[in-house]
Amino acid sequence: MKQQSVVYLDHAATSWPKPESVGEAMIEILNGPSANSGRGSYGMALQAGRTIFQTRMQLAGLFHIDNPNDIVFTSNTTEALNLAIKGCLKPGDHVVTTMVEHNSVRRPLEYLKRTQGITVDYLALNPEGEIDLAELKRAFRPETKLLVCAHSSNLLGSILPIEEMSRIAHEQGAFLLVDAAQTAGGYPIDVKSMEIDLLAFPGHKGLLGPQGTGGLYIHPNLDLEPLQHGGTGSQSEALEMPQVRPDRYEAGTLNAVGIAGLGAGVSHILKLGTERIYTHEWQLTQNIMAELGKIKGVSLLGPELGKPRTGIVAFTVKDQDASSVAFQLDRKFGIAVRAGYHCTPLGHMTAGTSAGGAVRASVGYNTTNKDIEALIAAIQFIAK
Template identity: 60%
Template sequence: MAKDVIYLDHAATSWPKPPEVIRAVVEAMEQAGANAGRGSHSLAVDSGRLLVRARMELAQLFGIRNAQDLAFCYNTTMALNMAIQGTLKPGDHVIATMAEHNSVRRPLEYLRRTRGVEVDFAEVDADGYVNLSHLGRLFRPNTKLVVCTHSSNLLGSIQPVGEIGDLAKSRGARFLVDAAQSAGSLDIDVSLMNIDLLAFPGHKGLLGPQGTGGLYIAPDLDLEPILTGGTGSQSENREQPDVRPDRYESGTQNVPGIAGLLAGVRRVREWKPGCIHRREWEQVQMLMEGLQELPGIRLLGPRAGEERSGLIAFTVKGLDSARVAHRLDREFGIAVRAGMHCAPLAHEAMGTLASGAVRASVGVGTTEDEVRSLLEAMRHILGAGV
């Protein structure tokens, strides 16, 4: 394992994974290698039980009353597509925000083009927070869905999803939350926050492997499946079964990946998301304080001392963000992310669409020494030029 790498790209994927996550993946491949729900022999039953346990752990983490309302997906993008395409019909109107990832924007643009779905994007302020007054004015009689990222993957701003959920409910619209940057590090309760649809990854804050994630679907909401096929249930029927979660889980499940996700979720629940968030926030504050002392640095998102998730994006006057990230990697062994971060609307709102930004993101294993190393590397780059 390349432990000499200073990994500050946890907003993309958490790494390295806890040892118990790795063990769980290997054990699932060795001991529960059959298809869950596709047989009555002991190996298939063991695989099925593993999925049940993982579903129940996730339900407890997110305040989901019935674990059957949670469908496994291969990533947040798949979950968001299931939610968006399964909800909206021709002539519907949807409200999203300028902080959204392309995993929201592109499905919406696709439906705008192919189904005549009407789309509006609520403004965000200079710190990356949704303008609730503007959002409220965007509602129409045909507004069926409100989509909001819980926390921006570029700006780190944490949106008031509870307030937005209340607003959506009062206007008769469904509420979809993209928890790509919050699941595992921020407290989420779908009932308290009036969340009808929650899309989340397994490979980021939940510490699981890539290729895992899920979608919570409110019990009174029937999404039109975007993927149909074998489910191991009601095989005599021509149509997709109505029973959950089979209705939304066609095909063979990633049992080894979900086994790793189960181990990761258990670790997160042991550490508690609130405690994880506080530690990450403190490290980002340390990083922000050091960066803002350097010449030509512009920090994006909430200011120092304010609430934000465990990332900070910044620009360097006169320097290309991709070049800065390249030097950090090659000369200092520091892994960060540079460019658009698949969030062009947020860059547009911040005026950084042309330059992009460098993003450093911390995780549960990040140390203060690693934060200091990034600051020292940036001092060297700014002193030596590129």
């Protein structure tokens, strides 16, 4: 089938295209002598186990995690966040979070509020997505168990000061859960120096792996209740899930094909370097902002020009519905962006765009200046 030419600016939803090595690694495990990891000691089962462990080691290297077995594989960030939130919280616990969280944080918290009697405080951020650390400190109570935050807002592109936030959480006796959906692979993350207790990440966005992959890092001193119960291929006589990691949190057959692809994606990232990817994406966003900022009727969301941000630029066009702008970009110009509420209604309250949502262009490791020029020319035409 002939590939349709497209300017892809929706990397915040999923990266595309993936490096060729990702598909190759997946086909190799799919067609090669690879069986079910942890379900036998014959060669083909061990081969699958080796491939999976290799990806765990690469992720540990990327995030500076001492023991690769403290990383558990999930099918996306959402599952990792559910495991972290539901596995950590008990009735009566209090949670501090922010007003720019994705529904993958907010919905599990609201579910536990309804069913388990936990309490949640959503801390307001300014429209640029900046946090007031003194206010954050005041939000803690003796029963606060968890501080949860998106490392980068998927609407504003703002980046939170994780080191300072983890220091405050730990001083108050709480754990820190970081939603790295918009930073894993595209921004340096060091769980040790940032003192992160739980890190939820997607495999399919900045890490360049296939959809259906993700993971959760769990600090060795933190024991979560498993989200799923079932076969692990280990301690089969026990009624409880094994204590040993990663088995405790990985019931059932793993997505070995996807994890092999994720390993190839992480290898690609390690070769490019997260600092280089961040700089490349930042320069592209600055370009978009500088040029869109000149167009009458266009308003930009998030941090000002020159400030740190991930590869996200959301904007509105005066008197035009966000979905209509995205529709025109797609149909008339072959440019793929996302429009609407981006699963963060509270984020839109923060940005002041609750009425109509926003258009979001998001760049990736392979976005070029030519892609950006195409977007700018199209918005100049649409906003006229």
